Amino acid sequence: MSVVVYILFFTLLFLIISKKTETRFSAFFLGMLIFPSCIWIIDSPKIEPFHVFLFSVIGMEILFEFKDFKRNLKSFPFFIPVLLVFLSFALTVYSNEGLDIGKYYTMVRNYLDIYGPLIISYIVIKRLKEDSVLDQLYWPLLIMGFLGIIEGLFQENYPFQIICSSFPYYNGFYSLNEPVQAGIDTWRSRTLLTTCHPTSYGALLCALIFFYVPQVKEKLSSKKQFFFYAVFLPNLYFCGCRTAMVLVAVAFLYMFTRRQKIFFKVAFVVVIVFGIVILGHYVVDYFSIEGQGSSLQLRQSQLLFSINAVLDKPIFGNGVGYMNEFIFEKDSYGKTIMEEGVMGLESILFVKIIDYGLLGLGTFLLLSGWIFFWFFKREKKFPEAEAGCLITATTMGLFYLSGNIGNVSALSYALIGLLAAEIRNKEELLKDEETDKKKQQSKSP
Numbered sequence: 314m315s316v317v318v319y320i321l322f323f324t325l326l327f328l329i330i331s332k333k334t335e336t337r338f339s340a341f342f343l344g345m346l347i348f349p350s351c352i353w354i355i356d357s358p359k360i361e362p363f364h365v366f367l368f369s370v371i372g373m374e375i376l377f378e379f380k381d382f383k384r385n386l387k388s389f390p391f392f393i394p395v396l397l398v399f400l401s402f403a404l405t406v407y408s409n410e411g412l413d414i415g416k417y418y419t420m421v422r423n424y425l426d427i428y429g430p431l432i433i434s435y436i437v438i439k440r441l442k443e444d445s446v447l448d449q450l451y452w453p454l455l456i457m458g459f460l461g462i463i464e465g466l467f468q469e470n471y472p473f474q475i476i477c478s479s480f481p482y483y484n485g486f487y488s489l490n491e492p493v494q495a496g497i498d499t500w501r502s503r504t505l506l507t508t509c510h511p512t513s514y515g516a517l518l519c520a521l522i523f524f525y526v527p528q529v530k531e532k533l534s535s536k537k538q539f540f541f542y543a544v545f546l547p548n549l550y551f552c553g554c555r556t557a558m559v560l561v562a563v564a565f566l567y568m569f570t571r572r573q574k575i576f577f578k579v580a581f582v583v584v585i586v587f588g589i590v591i592l593g594h595y596v597v598d599y600f601s602i603e604g605q606g607s608s609l610q611l612r613q614s615q616l617l618f619s620i621n622a623v624l625d626k627p628i629f630g631n632g633v634g635y636m637n638e639f640i641f642e643k644d645s646y647g648k649t650i651m652e653e654g655v656m657g658l659e660s661i662l663f664v665k666i667i668d669y670g671l672l673g674l675g676t677f678l679l680l681s682g683w684i685f686f687w688f689f690k691r692e693k694k695f696p697e698a699e700a701g702c703l704i705t706a707t708t709m710g711l712f713y714l715s716g717n718i719g720n721v722s723a724l725s726y727a728l729i730g731l732l733a734a735e736i737r738n739k740e741e742l743l744k745d746e747e748t749d750k751k752k753q754q755s756k757s758p
Contacts (some may be wrong), residue, residue, distance in 0.1 A: 315479035321347065322362060329369045333378075335446045338437045341370050342727055343453055345430070346517070350720040351485035351509050352477050358422075362480075363720055367429050374436055385439040386432075390687050390733055394680040395428055401676040405669045408629035420633045430723040434730030439737060446731060447525065447532050451541075454521060457506060458544035461514075464504045465551025468496050473507055485509060496553060503553040509719030515554025516711045518545060519561060520725045523703035524732075527568070527696045556715045560707040568703070619663040623670060630670030661712040661722075681709050684729060691736055701732040 325347075328340035348362035374382045386392075402420050410416040438446065464470045470493040478489045486509065487493045495511050496503030503511040522545055529538050549558060623630060665674040688701030708725040 314475045318479040339449045352480040353482045385436045394683045398676045401673045405629045409632035431726035431730045434727040435734045438731045438734035461506045461548040501553045502551050504551045512715045513719045513721040514552045515557030516721045518549050519707035524728050527699040564703050622667045628670045661717045697732045697735045
């Protein structure tokens, strides 16, 4: 089976190197999805399959599409907040390490791991004249969705075990000596497919569902629509991520109400408010039960821990990778040591403030808000913009509440970059059409 895994790896790499535009993006995205971030090929420097795919795409774009690369980078709509995030990273390193070149190298690597897919996806897709990625990814994603249902029904994950066992280095939450069973010790179904954790799978499903749903009527046949819902909605249940389920439900309600008349919208808001008032304490009690996943008390402990950890360096934080290196240390057997009252510091906000301080946290929130409102301004004109709004709201909401494990944020950012490029192309096309109309009107007598 390891041979099959490596054939798949090199096939995707070949498509990235030899093909252009949508095929290059599709291979890149599937590579990130199939090969989790808890495996790597080389230990020093640490090279994951994700890095091979990412740097291959960047290299091919710079070497063979350099003019388009520069032009499309200039039109990148999130350039300012992405630059500010980079500067906050650099200032964190400088405040803690001075001019240590090694630390700056680590900082750049960490930055590209998170935001590289956002930038490079936009640059690749910007060259497209027609948006065919949605249809190109449909069947591979559907096949993976079927595997997710099988895992949910039998609560055993063979793909994750086979893929991770094929690589020389692995640092995941599950033993590979037997089929992975993410939900074996819990009261609920838990699946992760090829991600690192059920929470990661929940965030990925949020991104994929709302990547397709706003555009599904326009670009997919009724048969494909049926299979899409029949596969991905059960996956959402099986993954067992409560936050993802709630966010998807709220997003679907938003999609439904935004198309209704104002009276219905007001009535809906009133019902929701009364529902929160009446049922709110039941929900709080339910999420506070110890032993049923991450409780509210745990998150309160994590918040207090995070504030205490950054008190000495509130502006710039403790440094890039500080949390993984000093808070989540490893014992002599290589097992991660987690303080019982803190566990995984689930919210990405806790991680940002500990490592990068208030400046890093502020620039991250600025980027999230910038992306959301950029799409929101265009929501009524383009279905891609509605998809971008929903992906940003659901995945960022999940990262805020339940954390970012593995490279699922990179997958979400890749889809956001794709949607932004498609919208830019449509805006430019509409602008050219308007210019042509004005020229024809000026020429007519």
